[in-house]
Amino acid sequence: MKPIQERNPVPIAVIGLVLVLVLGLLAYRADDLPVIGGGTTYTAHFTEAAGLNTSSEVRVAGVKVGKVTGVRLDRGRVKVSFRVKDVWIGNASTVAISIQTLLGDKYLAVAPLGSAAQNPRQTIPTNRTRAPYDVTQAFGDLGRTFGQLDTAKVAQSLQVISATFRDTPPDVRKALDGMTALSRTISSRDDRLARLLAGSDRLTGTLASQNTEYEALLKDGNLLLEELRLRREAIHRLLVASRELSRHLVGLVRxxxxxxxxxxxxxxxxxxxxxxxxxxxxxxxxxxxxxxxxVGNTLGNGRWTDAYLCGLVPKEYLKPGTPPANGCMPPKVGGEG
Incomplete structure (x- = not known):
């Protein structure tokens, strides 16, 4: 085989790009792979979408078990497709669109009920599904409707009605007078109500734009609480072990x-x-x-012993100047002696 340096770089580059594209596609569609992804896909009919989208979570008892894969219109009803993994869905299970955060995010809550498994090819009917009441949307519709009212004409209409029923019994007249006063109050505070609704609209928009930061803050808070819980359990185990150790030591001493x-x-x-x-x-x-x-110096020169004898021969048998000058002191290493 030829080395890579001697081969044509064009087909090698093409093959490398194809492999990168295939790996990227596999990573993008990882949830659909049979080993690391997979799961069972079910469908359900709802009367409205209520803000549900294809990235919403699917939860059972508050635990994430899948995600929504499709939301489309089906003959006047909303057909939602969702995929779950490692969870049992019964033939009497109920599916509800629930509010996940105060900013309007939704998730699909599944209650696994029934004596038999749900057939994935059969759509869950609307009598087993439930859509939430969207408070944010209701307030938005109220603001738009109120902004389109002509408060001056409403006040004039109420005044005409009050004049028409002027000769009615006192109870009816008092009720109409109250309606007239209410219309005048609304008309006089039209600008303030408009500013209030505009401020509410800006507040809602700000909260919606900061949704990601709020989610990150809540997730970090959950991680911090979990870490504190683990540290608390570790300290508790340490204290229990210390108490057991002291008890055993006391027993050992006794x-x-x-x-x-x-x-x-x-x-x-x-x-x-x-x-x-x-x-x-x-x-x-x-x-x-x-x-x-x-002793170490004496025995440190090999397999023999060094010895120093002084005074063995009488001084008169020695030549003049040969006896040691300091008596019988052993010679110093490296010196004269």
Whole structure:
């Protein structure tokens, strides 16, 4: 086989690009792969979508088990497709669109009910599904409707009605007078109500734009609480283990008190003897050091022993100047002697 350096780089580059594209496609569609992805896909009919989208979660008892894969219109109803994995869906299971956050995010809540498994090819009917009441949308519709009202004409209409029913009984007249006063109040505070609704609209938009930050904050808070819980459990286990260790040590001392008391008494006597003879021990160690040094020097030249004899021959048999000048002192290493 030829080395890569000697091959044509064009087909190698094409093959490399194809492999990169295939790997990217596999990573993008990882949820659909049979080993790391997969799952079972079900469909359900709803009367309205209520803000559900294809990236919404599917939960069972609050635990994420899948995600929504499709939301489309089907003959006047909303058909939602969702895929779940490792969870049982019964033939009487109910599916509800629930509110996930205060900013309007939704998720699909599944209650696994029934005595038999749900057939994935059969769509869950609307009598087993439920859509939430969207408060945000209701307030938005109210604001738009109120902004389109002509408060002046409403007040004029109420005044005409009040004049028409002027000769009615006192109870009806009081009710109409109250309606007239209400219309005048609404008309006089039209600008303030408009500013209030505009401010509410801006607040809703700001909260919606910060949805990702709020989610990250809540997730980080959950991680912090989980870590604190784990640390609390670790400290609790440490305290329990320390208490058990102290209990066992107390039991050990109690069980061996009869044997430990004589031993400690004997150790005390030995320590007293050593303390009384500390001066003699120091002197012995001071003398033993040079002695063992000389023994080491004597035996450190191989398989024989060095010796130094002084005074063996009488001085009168020696030549003048040959006896050692310092008496019988051994010669120093490297010096004369």
């Amino acid at each position: 069980d061996n008190e009869a044997q430990l008391a004589p031993t400690l008494t004997a150790l005390d006597r030995v320590a007293k003897v050593l303390q009384d003879n500390q001066r003699n021990l120091d002197k012995a160690l001071a003398i033993a050091g040079p002695y063992y040094r000389l």
